[in-house]
Amino acid sequence: MRKWLADNLWRHAVGILVSFFALFPLYLVIISSINPTGSLQVSSFIPKEFSLNNYQKLFNDPTIPYLVWMKNTLLISAAVAILSVIIGASSAFAFSRLRFKGKRFGIQLLFLVQMFPAILALSAVYVIMERVYNFAPGYGLGTQPGLLLVYLGGAMGVNIWLLKGFVDSIPIELDEAAKVDGASAMQTYWQIFIPLAAPILAVVSLLSFIGTFNEFILARLFLVDMNSRTIAVGLQGFIGGQYSQNWGAFAAGSIIASVPIVIIFLSLQKYIISGLTAGSVKG
Amino acid sequence: MLENIFRHLPKVLKYVFLALTFSILVMFIQSAFAKKEYEIGAFLLLAVIAIAITYLTNLSIPLKFFLPGILFLSAFVIGPILYTVVMSTFQYQTGNYISKSQAIERVQMLGIAPDEANTTFDVVVGTYKNQFAILASDSLNKRYLISTTSERIDLASDLLTINENGVAIKSSDFSPATSDEIAGLDRQISTTRFKYDGDYFIMLEGSSVGAVARQVLNYKASEDKFINLVDGSQFVDNGRGNYANAGNPEDILQPGWRSPIWFSHYLDLVKDESVRSPLFTVFIWTVIFAFLTVLTQFALGLLVAIAMNKPIWGRRVYRSIFILPYAMPSIMSILIWGGMFNTEFGAINALLGTDIAWFQNATFARVAVIMVNLWLGFPYFYLITSGAMQAIPSELSEAAAIDGASPRQIFARITLPLLLKIVTPLLIASFAFNFNNFNLIYLLTGGGPRNELDGQIAGATDILISYTYKIAFGSNIQDLGLASAISVIIFIIIASISLYGVRKSKVLDSFS
Amino acid sequence: MQKKLIAKGLASTLVLALVAGLNIVPAQAADKELVVWADETRGPNLTKVFAAKGDWVSGYKITVKSFSSFDALKDAVDKATDLTGPDIIVGANDWVPTGAKNGKLAPITLPASVKARFTANNFFDLSYKGSLYGVPLDINNVAMVYNEELVKNAPKTLGEMVNYYKANKDKKKLAAGLCIAGGGTSWGAHSVLSALGGAAYRMKNGAVDSSKAPIDPADLAKNIKTYLLDANGKSNGFFPATDTGCKDNYLDGKVPFAIIGNWEWQDYMGRGFQMNLMPVPGVKAGSYGTMFGSVSGAMLTSYAAKRGVEAGAKDLLINFFASTAGATAYQSIELRPPAEKGAQSKVEFTAQQNFGKAASKAGIPQIGAILNGTTGSKSYWDLLPAFWTAVLVNGRDPLTEATKMNNYFVKNITAGVKDL
Known part of the structure; x- marks a missing residue:
């Protein structure tokens, strides 16, 4: 019994303390979302009033196309998730498995480019997409496909570390066996690498899905029309008013928006952990 | 036959896909050139050529894997970076925002001054003897006239059709334009100067108002200067993007333009104490912030992972709770935390029973920023380390245990070093991410607190990227040129540090 | 076999590319369009007003772009250029000095009859170096x-x-x-x-x-x-x-x-x-x-002239934003105190008048x-x-x-x- 205590008690202590830390802000969001005054003020930790007005507003108010925002977000995030994984995986594969001149230089460049403080590049991206709009209005500034294109700019670099770790962990003998059988690099990639990498690809696409879901600085510049906005932009609008802030609707909207991600996370958690592990094992 | 099709299916698909890509791109190239977007057209053309060479020949196998990524990277990352580098050599700030030709156009337009009495007319646009003309009425003084670019005809009111507001709407020889025609004439309406008196002319403000004015400032292209036609003063290019009075350099014409000043911004960064010293302070804090963030996130993640590394009761529940912060949209979490740190009403003070002014005190604000970032990031490291620990072969620790090592020794000597080796690349990636973690700072503290009264430009929690943003897009004076120069410097510093670190830790070795 | 396939692929690619390329020439905008940018509350309300009555300036189609927040609007205004910039911006009066210095805003001269419908302070707020850059909207x-x-x-x-x-x-x-x-x-x-x-x-x-x-x-x-x-x-x-x-x-x-x-x-x-x-x-x-009392204004941009709709934009400012009918139609939905004097008597509430009384004292x-x-x-x-x-x-x-x-x-x- 004492041994059990010594071995398990501290584990539960850590678990409970960290759970409190993790849950505390979320609890406050929930309180705010059922607070009819729409404020974030904490007068007491136990809600005195209960109302679902904030939730009803999201679905009944014709000026808040919440479901459309949700659909937009899911579409854009899913497209980015899939396309960026395709781009990222093939780059990681080439960096890991192929021999070519300037490989070291290439990976260093890719590594460094991501460190550029790109906030000023916003203006440049804006100008570029304005011009694209000028000749291809469907793909330029203010359109979802345009935003998608911009997001893909980061596809090659962002998750390369996780992916690279994974490719490195696949025994090289497999490639060599394939080579002996006369397979080209492309065939090795499609027939050996892609099936083996399925778990890590799923994780990486999930990560970029969440990343896109959260992005709001570019999205805010791009998606002006009420009906083309993403959740992040729409929700930020509740609290970014010139004079007024509507925390209640913001909190309610946030809770609903995070439900799909939380569900994905919780149902796939085993898978995610094994994917992350696979990517990071073998340094 | 069927087998043959299946064997060639990937190839067929590839060519169909390539053909589609080409057709789409060629279509875009054509419209880009038609709309005179030559740079983008040329980029797309190069892209088409690169795609054709890469995928239709076997010239370079690696490029087949890289090309899509490279194209997007060049267009939306490298291109904008180069743009930033170029902008850093320009005087590019509030007041110097547009191109020189645009600025000349604007100054010329603003150089029009109304007459003393601010005379305005109600006008009807139309034609007089087949010439573009206006029928103008001053209903108060009962003055009526027709004016074209070359002549002015005063009219007596009895010859006119005048409406209830005293505005002439019809006259012989004058045929008014229909409202649809007016829309088509927009450019002419806005730019035509109708004859009035001497150097005064009538300019239209919309399609129904005319104002008497004259050109006071006039651009002389041959000498590249503006001349004030009334007092004769001259305004010449001052080399910093403005026309300045030749007699009084302080007197400049607005708006100015972006003018190349080469390395002035960089020199300022070195020479000018007021630019250099805040930048240095911010840089130090940025490094500390990124380092502490990674350290705390990793430490807590690791602690939790160790605690959960045994099938204790309720582990699944714990695990689900721990990843919640990671799964919530981070903008929302950051803004909520911002509210929680409020001095008077925030939950943190309510919980601790204190009245700390979190965001008004430099040290507390920094603690708050790190704490929020810890909340946001520890689940990631928890997931990674717990995964990695499962992957460490158990034989090693078992062997050590047989040799009499205590669990603590096993952890310190075997598990931790192996773990660190596994997660180092991810720690570095996380450091780089937090070095530029704009959202957190921008949404949580806005970089503050900043003692404006002591002349501080940078706030206590400002990291380089939020500081740069403030210089470039802040409310007061927006200096994109200087901000670009700072970005470039930041990049050089962080790039050298990380390259050094990366080489030292041999992270990139597997790529050689 | 493979060579043949490549050749076929190449040929079909080229044909497809040519066919696609030949067909499409960018469409020209048929109607003249006036673009107004506004924030998340003013934008939708302006849209409603223009939907109810769209002929404030005949021959032009009026399009309102509503941004997700006031900050987002300011961000976009900061970055806008000739290509996709608006013709009219509905924003805060302290944007005027910056907008004028950056050449983003264009001046407008109003006739005395229109000026009489506002106070001198209203215009003062929207002026920079003696030029007026817009029409006062709400106080x-x-x-x-x-x-x-x-x-x-x-x-x-x-x-x-x-x-x-x-x-x-x-x-x-x-x-x-x-x-x-x-x-x-x-x-x-x-x-x-x-x-x-x-x-x-x-x-x-x-x-x-x-x-x-x-x-x-x-x-x-x-x-x-x-x-x-x-x-x-x-x-x-x-x-x-x-x-x-x-x-x-x-x-x-x-x-x-x-x-x-x-x-x-x-x-x-x-x-x-x-x-x-x-x-x-x-x-x-x-x-x-x-x-402080300040006005929000409908400001004229220099992009309007670039796009060849400056006269239309000025007409919209004068016929709608600065007119009693326009200000009344808009503020009876927006419910902010109108700057336009004629609309004040029609849509103002007692509460607003009390604000006005306080302001008149100090x-x-x-x-x-x-x-x-x-x-x-x-x-x-x-x-x-x-x-x-x-x-x-x-x-x-x-x-x-x-x-x-x-x-x-x-x-x-x-x-x-x-x-x-």
Whole structure:
């Protein structure tokens, strides 16, 4: 019994303390979302009033196309998730498995480019997409496909570390066996690498899905029309008013928006952990 | 036959896909050139050529894997970076925002001054003897006239059709334009100067108002200067993007333009104490912030992972709770935390029973920023380390245990070093991410607190990227040129540090 | 076999590419279009108004782009260029100096008949270096509201308010005495600074009086010590340095006095509060803290001329934004106080008139050219909140801080008056 205590008690202590830390802000969001005054003020930790007005507003108010925002977000995030994984995986594969001149230089460049403080590049991206709009209005500034294109700019670099770790962990003998059988690099990639990498690809696409879901600085510049906005932009609008802030609707909207991600996370958690592990094992 | 099709299916698909890509791109190239977007057209053309060479020949196998990524990277990352580098050599700030030709156009337009009495007319646009003309009425003084670019005809009111507001709407020889025609004439309406008196002319403000004015400032292209036609003063290019009075350099014409000043911004960064010293302070804090963030996130993640590394009761529940912060949209979490740190009403003070002014005190604000970032990031490291620990072969620790090592020794000597080796690349990636973690700072503290009264430009929690943003897009004076120069410097510093670190830790070795 | 396939592939690719390429030539816009940019509340309401009646300028189609927030609108305005920039921007009057300096806004001359429908101050707010850049839309101002259930009569001096707070702090569980619910601790709090004897600039006969320093540091410091600090030099809790939670506290009856904005009066009326509005009383009876009044405007951009719709854009400004019919149609949905005089009588509410009365006692124009600051100085918007924080939160010496603030203000005034 004492041994059990010594071995398990501290584990539960850590678990409970960290759970409190993790849950505390979320609890406050929930309180705010059922607070009819729409404020974030904490007068007491136990809600005195209960109302679902904030939730009803999201679905009944014709000026808040919440479901459309949700659909937009899911579409854009899913497209980015899939396309960026395709781009990222093939780059990681080439960096890991192929021999070519300037490989070291290439990976260093890719590594460094991501460190550029790109906030000023916003203006440049804006100008570029304005011009694209000028000749291809469907793909330029203010359109979802345009935003998608911009997001893909980061596809090659962002998750390369996780992916690279994974490719490195696949025994090289497999490639060599394939080579002996006369397979080209492309065939090795499609027939050996892609099936083996399925778990890590799923994780990486999930990560970029969440990343896109959260992005709001570019999205805010791009998606002006009420009906083309993403959740992040729409929700930020509740609290970014010139004079007024509507925390209640913001909190309610946030809770609903995070439900799909939380569900994905919780149902796939085993898978995610094994994917992350696979990517990071073998340094 | 069927087998043959299946064997060639990937190839067929590839060519169909390539053909589609080409057709789409060629279509875009054509419209880009038609709309005179030559740079983008040329980029797309190069892209088409690169795609054709890469995928239709076997010239370079690696490029087949890289090309899509490279194209997007060049267009939306490298291109904008180069743009930033170029902008850093320009005087590019509030007041110097547009191109020189645009600025000349604007100054010329603003150089029009109304007459003393601010005379305005109600006008009807139309034609007089087949010439573009206006029928103008001053209903108060009962003055009526027709004016074209070359002549002015005063009219007596009895010859006119005048409406209830005293505005002439019809006259012989004058045929008014229909409202649809007016829309088509927009450019002419806005730019035509109708004859009035001497150097005064009538300019239209919309399609129904005319104002008497004259050109006071006039651009002389041959000498590249503006001349004030009334007092004769001259305004010449001052080399910093403005026309300045030749007699009084302080007197400049607005708006100015972006003018190349080469390395002035960089020199300022070195020479000018007021630019250099805040930048240095911010840089130090940025490094500390990124380092502490990674350290705390990793430490807590690791602690939790160790605690959960045994099938204790309720582990699944714990695990689900721990990843919640990671799964919530981070903008929302950051803004909520911002509210929680409020001095008077925030939950943190309510919980601790204190009245700390979190965001008004430099040290507390920094603690708050790190704490929020810890909340946001520890689940990631928890997931990674717990995964990695499962992957460490158990034989090693078992062997050590047989040799009499205590669990603590096993952890310190075997598990931790192996773990660190596994997660180092991810720690570095996380450091780089937090070095530029704009959202957190921008949404949580806005970089503050900043003692404006002591002349501080940078706030206590400002990291380089939020500081740069403030210089470039802040409310007061927006200096994109200087901000670009700072970005470039930041990049050089962080790039050298990380390259050094990366080489030292041999992270990139597997790529050689 | 493979060679053949490649050849076939190449051929089909080229054919497809050519076919696709030949067919598509970018379509030209048929109708002339006027593009208006606005924020998340004004935008949708303008859309509604134009949907109900779209022929304010015949021959043009009016399109309103509504941004997700006021900040997002400002972001886009900062970055807009000739290519996709709007023809008219509905925004705050302090955008005018920057917009004019950057060549983004274009001047407009209005006939006397239109000018007569607004006040001179309205135009002053939207002008830079003598040129007018837009048409006034709605008036924004603040006033102090007091909770009648706590305080029976309107206070006559600041001291009276502080005494009430001290006497009832514990008994009535007051969170503060006076707080800023609307307009923030710089714009909204000018009246507090002014009630204590300071100002951003002094006005004399409708013009800026640059001969007199805006702040007498000794006087301001003395008043702050008397009214806002306790014996130890710490805040006595009467006036909080931040505006967070003020509105809720007032509505909960935990703050007797609050400065509120005229755009949010419905929230107070909705909770059964009377609009007991007045300016913040000064140190001496009969004096009041001055408050900024500002207008939002519909501003003309230089992009309109580039796109060949400048005349149409000016027509829209004159026929719709500056007309009684237009302002009435718009403000009867938007419910902000219209700047246009004809619309004022049609859509204004008693509550709004009370704001107007308070402003008439102690209103001053908001001059962006001074307040936004100059090179080497700081903006008023950043300085005043920093001052409150330094004095009320961090316990700095009021005299030193007031002196520093005054020096910046003087610098801004000297530079700013040149631009008027």
